[in-house]
Amino acid sequence: KSSTCVTPKIPDRCEPLSSPSNVLEEARTRLHVSAVPDSLPCRETEFEDIFNFVESKILDGTGGCMYISGVPGTGKTATVHEVVRALHRATEQEELPGFKYIEINGMKLTEPRQAYVQMLQQLSNQKATPDHAADLLNKKFTTPGPRKETIVMLADELDLLWTRKQDVMYNIFDWPSHRHARLVVLAVANTMDLPERIMMKRVSSRLGLTRMTFQPYTFKQLQEIVISRMKGLKAFEEDAIQLAARKVAAVSGDARRALDICRRATEIAENLSPSKTKLSLVGMSHVNAALQEMFSSPKVVAMRTASDQEKIFLRAVVAEFQRCGLEEAEFAKIYIQHTALCRIDGLKPPSTTEMARVCARLGSVRLLLVEHGRNDLQMRVRLNVSQDDVLYALKEKSGV
Amino acid sequence: MTKNRRRSKAASSHDASTPESAALKDSVGCVSQGDMSPVSLCQAVLRKQLTEGMSTYRNSEKGTYLGEGLHQEERQLLDLLRRTATSGESNSVLVIGSRGSGKSKLIKHVIAELLLDDHIRENLLQVHLNGLLQTDDRIALTEITRQLKLENTLGDKVFGSFSETLQFLLEALKSGDQSSKPILFLLDEFDLFAHHKNQTLLYNLFDVAQSAQAPICVVGITCRLDVIELLEKRVKSRFSHRQIHLFNSQTFEDFIVIFKKLLCLDVNFPDQKFAESWNLQVEQLAKDPTITDILRQQFEFTKDVRALQQLLMYPVCQLSEMSPSLSVSDFVESRKLITMDSKSAMLHGVSILELCLIIAMKHLTEIYEGEPFNFEMVYSEYSKFAQRKSSMQVFEKAVVLKAFEHLIHLELVRTVDGAGSRVQKEYRLMQMLIHPTQILDALQKYPQCPTDVRQWAASSLAT
Numbered sequence: 115k116s117s118t119c120v121t122p123k124i125p126d127r128c129e130p131l132s133s134p135s136n137v138l139e140e141a142r143t144r145l146h147v148s149a150v151p152d153s154l155p156c157r158e159t160e161f162e163d164i165f166n167f168v169e170s171k172i173l174d175g176t177g178g179c180m181y182i183s184g185v186p187g188t189g190k191t192a193t194v195h196e197v198v199r200a201l202h203r204a205t206e207q208e209e210l211p212g213f214k215y216i217e218i219n220g221m222k223l224t225e226p227r228q229a230y231v232q233m234l235q236q237l238s239n240q241k242a243t244p245d246h247a248a249d250l251l252n253k254k255f256t257t258p259g260p261r262k263e264t265i266v267m268l269a270d271e272l273d274l275l276w277t278r279k280q281d282v283m284y285n286i287f288d289w290p291s292h293r294h295a296r297l298v299v300l301a302v303a304n305t306m307d308l309p310e311r312i313m314m315k316r317v318s319s320r321l322g323l324t325r326m327t328f329q330p331y332t333f334k335q336l337q338e339i340v341i342s343r344m345k346g347l348k349a350f351e352e353d354a355i356q357l358a359a360r361k362v363a364a365v366s367g368d369a370r371r372a373l374d375i376c377r378r379a380t381e382i383a384e385n386l387s388p389s390k391t392k393l394s395l396v397g398m399s400h401v402n403a404a405l406q407e408m409f410s411s412p413k414v415v416a417m418r419t420a421s422d423q424e425k426i427f428l429r430a431v432v433a434e435f436q437r438c439g440l441e442e443a444e445f446a447k448i449y450i451q452h453t454a455l456c457r458i459d460g461l462k463p464p465s466t467t468e469m470a471r472v473c474a475r476l477g478s479v480r481l482l483l484v485e486h487g488r489n490d491l492q493m494r495v496r497l498n499v500s501q502d503d504v505l506y507a508l509k510e511k512s513g514v
Numbered sequence: 515m516t517k518n519r520r521r522s523k524a525a526s527s528h529d530a531s532t533p534e535s536a537a538l539k540d541s542v543g544c545v546s547q548g549d550m551s552p553v554s555l556c557q558a559v560l561r562k563q564l565t566e567g568m569s570t571y572r573n574s575e576k577g578t579y580l581g582e583g584l585h586q587e588e589r590q591l592l593d594l595l596r597r598t599a600t601s602g603e604s605n606s607v608l609v610i611g612s613r614g615s616g617k618s619k620l621i622k623h624v625i626a627e628l629l630l631d632d633h634i635r636e637n638l639l640q641v642h643l644n645g646l647l648q649t650d651d652r653i654a655l656t657e658i659t660r661q662l663k664l665e666n667t668l669g670d671k672v673f674g675s676f677s678e679t680l681q682f683l684l685e686a687l688k689s690g691d692q693s694s695k696p697i698l699f700l701l702d703e704f705d706l707f708a709h710h711k712n713q714t715l716l717y718n719l720f721d722v723a724q725s726a727q728a729p730i731c732v733v734g735i736t737c738r739l740d741v742i743e744l745l746e747k748r749v750k751s752r753f754s755h756r757q758i759h760l761f762n763s764q765t766f767e768d769f770i771v772i773f774k775k776l777l778c779l780d781v782n783f784p785d786q787k788f789a790e791s792w793n794l795q796v797e798q799l800a801k802d803p804t805i806t807d808i809l810r811q812q813f814e815f816t817k818d819v820r821a822l823q824q825l826l827m828y829p830v831c832q833l834s835e836m837s838p839s840l841s842v843s844d845f846v847e848s849r850k851l852i853t854m855d856s857k858s859a860m861l862h863g864v865s866i867l868e869l870c871l872i873i874a875m876k877h878l879t880e881i882y883e884g885e886p887f888n889f890e891m892v893y894s895e896y897s898k899f900a901q902r903k904s905s906m907q908v909f910e911k912a913v914v915l916k917a918f919e920h921l922i923h924l925e926l927v928r929t930v931d932g933a934g935s936r937v938q939k940e941y942r943l944m945q946m947l948i949h950p951t952q953i954l955d956a957l958q959k960y961p962q963c964p965t966d967v968r969q970w971a972a973s974s975l976a977t
Binding site: 123124125126127128139142143146147148149150185186187221222223224225228231232271274304368370371374378381385407408412413415416419421422423424446449461462464465466467468471472475478479480481488489490491492498 | 589593601603604610612613633636637639651662664675676677680681684686687689690693694695696697712714717718721724725726727728737738739740747748750751752754755756757759761762763811813814815816817818853854855856857858925928945947948949952
């Protein structure tokens with residue numbers, strides 16, 4: 115009990131931070147993912163829904179569950195946090211009775227049953243073993259007590275609370291249904307059909323039917339998010355933001371990605387601008403360079419910069435695939451192809467030891483997928499890139 | 515960088531003796547230099563140079579060793595780390611490149627450059643983790659708390675459980691804000707961290723980097739090009755997708771420059787006259803046709819600088835008072851040692867009987883087109899040869915079986931279905947791990963090989 119009183123702390127820095135000195139630096143601080151705005155743009159309806167749900171439960175003094183799903187980076191956790199902030203504000207103005215907010219995250223637990231320990235610690239600052247904590251929580255939620263306020267709980271990364279008996283999930287969804295519990299659970303996960311897929315009948319029925327799905331952001335929404343963060347700051351050209359938004363929306367609709375790309379684009383613009391005092395706006399070319407950096411696959415470049423024998427080995431692999439029509443070949447067969455290709459090019463064919471070295475090197479960067487080297491000549495080799503990519507990468511080089 | 519410049523200036527003007535001797539001790543290591551001749555001193559310096567690559571001050575001075583292409587990567591990384599250190603911005607980045615492409619060297623160099631600034635040196639905390647040492651999250655977490663010296667806040671309390679350590683660390687990071695000291699996490703062999711259970715450590719590190727907590731910078735170092743695909747989707751979403759790729763993109767001319775740099779003595783060498791003549795000699799070596807030929811062959815195989823260092827190590831080790839200069843024949847010898855086929859070398863050491871068995875197996879593989887064989891088949895093939903064609907002694911079956919087992923121990927022959935099969939060892943299915951060309955090569959060089967064995971090996975289909 116005593117050890118929790120001491121809050122560990124990272125030591126402070128010796129002198130205060132330097133504040134942003136120019137427009138691009140200011141833009142960069144605003145674009146950082148951690149700089150969450152007070153109200154999230156483009157998530158107004160979701161905010162309303164969750165807010166109304168929790169508010170009604172608090173007013174009625176009952177409990178309930180809500181399941182929120184959506185792909186990563188669509189603002190699930192941020193929206194819930196915003197709802198909680200809004201509710202806190204309402205309590206301060208005494209429009210709402212008081213409530214207690216606790217939060218658990220499946221990824222931040224070492225095993226599912228630690229969720230009980232976390233909940234107990236946040237509720238009553240007690241420390242206990244998982245079993246004991248479960249007992250205490252059970253007693254707290256199922257027996258009528260003097261406690262008056264509602265508890266709002268956010269269970270993030272719900273799928274990691276899965277156990278074989280599913281007791282953790284069961285308890286978390288079962289407690290709100292008790293009359294004295296007054297517990298509101300907001301469960302957040304990525305997959306929409308999680309309750310049907312991994313939960314037992316009795317667990318998913320307790321979860322109830324209050325569901326909400328966060329759709330991936332469309333390009334207009336992403337654009338609005340970036341523009342809202344850039345309000346009153348002239349750092350970006352309009353088209354540049356639109357390009358970033360469109361590209362990200364086409365791939366994943368992840369807001370984190372859009373912000374990261376814009377942030378990287380400001381860095382590129384700062385590096386390319388003629389002087390420190392006169393900074394250029396972030397234009398299409400900068401965003402394009404950032405997109406290239408973040409989305410492009412380095413495999414073609416890796417193949418082009420490989421040494422000659424490594425290139426011949428890749429060609430031999432492709433040749434062997436085409437000869438036998440399979441996507442997998444034995445090292446001994448590739449060795450034959452390789453020596454033939456070396457003779458055509460007028461090079462001295464290497465020994466098997468050297469060939470194995472070349473193969474291992476290509477395997478370590480994962481251009482090839484190889485078995486354990488102990489299988490030696492019988493080692494099976496597969497390509498980790500498409501055959502067309504190999505031919506494209508190697509042809510262009512020989513043409514130059 | 516200013517320190518280096520000062521150091522080289524001092525060395526060239528020959529006035530201040532302290533920095534000069536310090537620099538020398540630095541480059542020679544613990545070897546005392548008082549009683550050494552120039553040759554052995556030169557050998558010691560070069561050995562050090564070859565095992566550690568170029569000394570860092572040298573490459574910041576001339577700047578060409580990392581290759582012209584790497585300056586951009588260096589600047590990008592330096593900018594990123596500097597922003598974390600000065601303005602408290604959290605970042606994450608992956609440095610990807612094949613083995614021996616200078617990833618760790620780049621990072622070491624960047625950090626050394628960063629720490630030259632006094633403000634940064636006082637503020638920046640570093641945590642070094644390696645995927646090969648921190649094999650699971652529990653070990654990694656205790657290592658992090660140890661390196662951050664966080665256990666001091668609780669006296670010398672040993673942490674109870676894994677989950678307590680995790681909560682403790684997250685608490686510590688959450689309690690920090692922009693004004694606390696920035697932390698630099700270096701994860702070497704990053705791809706191994708992605709194999710930990712649930713990727714908890716990576717999720718938490720990236721999550722801290724993406725939220726308003728203590729400013730951290732996560733730098734992952736890996737050689738896998740597809741490392742992003744190993745990450746789970748929520749971990750991937752939290753990663754900022756900045757990747758710095760290092761490729762061995764040097765041309766052959768660059769390769770020769772690196773060769774010269776690895777062998778040249780620098781200005782800090784005490785005997786300047788010796789150093790000058792030595793460097794002249796290295797220049798001449800680089801123009802020698804035999805050497806260029808060897809280097810070209812090496813270059814065709816790999817552009818890896820580390821492999822080049824291995825190639826140069828043998829000639830340097832051959833230096834002595836008797837032969838005070840690098841000889842071309844030593845380079846030839848060194849290249850031969852590196853490219854030697856290990857299987858052929860091993861075949862030189864087997865007995866005639868074992869050689870006969872290998873030839874019998876070669877014939878079996880050729881006749882049955884790679885189908886596996888067992889000992890009985892090999893034995894009958896061998897006895898056919900031994901009884902009809904050769905003048906050699908015919909061995910008993912038990913002796914032949916012993917020889918066969920010896921070949922299995924050498925892993926020249928391998929069982930098809932693992933060692934644990936319950937089949938009797940005479941009937942166990944085997945496959946040969948030697949290529950026919952290797953057998954023919956080895957026979958050519960085999961000392962005192964009987965002619966009939968050689969003929970038997972050459973006859974393609976023995977009947």
